[in-house]
Amino acid sequence: MSEPTSTTSESTRAGGARILLEGVTKRYPGQERAAVDNVTLEIPAGEIVMLVGPSGCGKTTTMKMINRLIEPTSGRIFIGDDDVTDRNADQLRRHIGYVIQGAGLFPHMTVADNISLVPKLLKRDKSRISDRVDELLELVNLDPGQYRDRYPRELSGGQQQRIGVARALAADPPVLLMDEPFGAVDPITRQRLQDELLRLQEELHKTIVFVTHDFDEAVKLGDRIAILQVGSEIVQYDTPERILSHPADDFVRGFVGHGAALKQLTLTRVRDVELHDAAVAQVGGDEQAAIADARAIGREHVIVLDAQQRPQRWLSLRDLERPGSLRAVERDHDLETVSLASTLNDALDEMLTASHGVVVVTGRRNAYQGVVRVETIMDAMNELRAAADDAEPVV
Numbered sequence: 385m386s387e388p389t390s391t392t393s394e395s396t397r398a399g400g401a402r403i404l405l406e407g408v409t410k411r412y413p414g415q416e417r418a419a420v421d422n423v424t425l426e427i428p429a430g431e432i433v434m435l436v437g438p439s440g441c442g443k444t445t446t447m448k449m450i451n452r453l454i455e456p457t458s459g460r461i462f463i464g465d466d467d468v469t470d471r472n473a474d475q476l477r478r479h480i481g482y483v484i485q486g487a488g489l490f491p492h493m494t495v496a497d498n499i500s501l502v503p504k505l506l507k508r509d510k511s512r513i514s515d516r517v518d519e520l521l522e523l524v525n526l527d528p529g530q531y532r533d534r535y536p537r538e539l540s541g542g543q544q545q546r547i548g549v550a551r552a553l554a555a556d557p558p559v560l561l562m563d564e565p566f567g568a569v570d571p572i573t574r575q576r577l578q579d580e581l582l583r584l585q586e587e588l589h590k591t592i593v594f595v596t597h598d599f600d601e602a603v604k605l606g607d608r609i610a611i612l613q614v615g616s617e618i619v620q621y622d623t624p625e626r627i628l629s630h631p632a633d634d635f636v637r638g639f640v641g642h643g644a645a646l647k648q649l650t651l652t653r654v655r656d657v658e659l660h661d662a663a664v665a666q667v668g669g670d671e672q673a674a675i676a677d678a679r680a681i682g683r684e685h686v687i688v689l690d691a692q693q694r695p696q697r698w699l700s701l702r703d704l705e706r707p708g709s710l711r712a713v714e715r716d717h718d719l720e721t722v723s724l725a726s727t728l729n730d731a732l733d734e735m736l737t738a739s740h741g742v743v744v745v746t747g748r749r750n751a752y753q754g755v756v757r758v759e760t761i762m763d764a765m766n767e768l769r770a771a772a773d774d775a776e777p778v779v
């Protein structure tokens with residue numbers, strides 16, 4: 385299902401640029417071994433490339449050479465057709481978005497000031513900058529009216545991370561560098577932020593270089609994954625599907641780990657499987673009508689939606705027998721939902737922690753889309769297993 389993009393300006397939809405590293409080496413003073421040793425890597429325009437590898441293997445150094453936070457000792461780096469090793473480093477950085485763990489927001493500046501920092505440095509028009517701040521807040525799923533004037537300390541970790549992404553996108557750079565951006569948040573927030581990044585990328589088509597320790601995150605987000613060894617040596621550079629089915633060697637196999645078939649669930653999105661309709665009721669609706677509708681399709685529970693179609697809580701038919709039970713329905717804070725961009729793995733997780741054999745799926749602005757059933761996930765898993773058995777054996 386495609387999501388509306390009408391609130392997004394033309395400029396936000398600009399695509400990414402190819403990045404090419406050609407024989408790039410970084411030797412820190414006094415170090416025997418090069419931190420990054422003669423790396424050649426092409427990152428296609430508009431793709432998300434994940435750099436995965438053990439601590440100290442040179443991921444951050446590789447990434448920081450792209451925006452020249454670190455100067456390469458030798459080699460060349462191109463963005464589009466520009467040799468950026470020749471560009472003024474400060475100017476270059478204003479055209480490359482950069483997101484780090486903990487967001488790196490300026491604590492004494494409001495959310496709006498944090499986001500508009502780079503556009504102001506680029507001397508963009510003031511009224512356009514203010515519109516742009518609101519547009520970016522919408523894009524990262526935060527209500528501008530509520531968050532524009534807050535300070536970073538008044539935000540949760542996940543919200544700060546969203547502002548970090550908004551700030552990186554502010555000047556509409558073709559390239560986004562993300563260094564373990566979601567490393568410091570809890571697993572549920574992390575999953576949401578990943579889903580949001582995927583949704584954003586569908587609209588923006590930036591070229592994104594994303595560093596992570598987490599192989600599952602790499603499989604979920606990456607169009608391609610580069611598995612790195614010490615010295616940023618590329619052991620395998622391929623699509624997640626190929627790395628899972630044909631790991632290049634034991635080192636890669638170690639990353640992939642056991643249960644590669646199960647991990648393939650991480651490759652299938654909720655939007656790729658059939659959604660089912662739950663019985664739904666509206667806050668303030670008629671209880672008897674809701675019961676009749678649910679019975680007509682053989683359901684024992686209904687999902688109650690608010691005026692914006694956002695799921696609030698499940699009610700049983702017995703709950704609905706109480707007159708007025710739909711009048712003031714409070715949102716169930718334990719109600720977990722997944723988005724269209726979530727993986728089947730995420731959906732399965734939610735099902736295993738809730739008692740229902742279904743999980744509610746939401747789309748843009750958290751509006752209800754349908755449900756995924758556990759049977760759907762089982763079917764998908766069987767298909768993936770069969771496909772993996774058919775694949776050539778790995779030697």
Ligand SMILES: Nc1ncnc2c1ncn2[C@@H]1O[C@H](COP(=O)(O)OP(=O)(O)OP(=O)(O)O)[C@@H](O)[C@H]1O
Binds near residue numbers: 412442
């Ligand atoms: N400023 C520096 N001076 C000297 N050596 C450095 C410097 N920065 C990094 N290194 C070394 O270079 C190597 C690569 O570091 P880098 O930060 O790129 O690794 P990384 O893959 O990002 O690790 P992590 O996953 O822990 O973030 C490491 O051995 C590190 O000790």
Ligand SMILES: [Mg+2]
Binds near residue numbers: 443444445
């Ligand atoms: Mg690092």
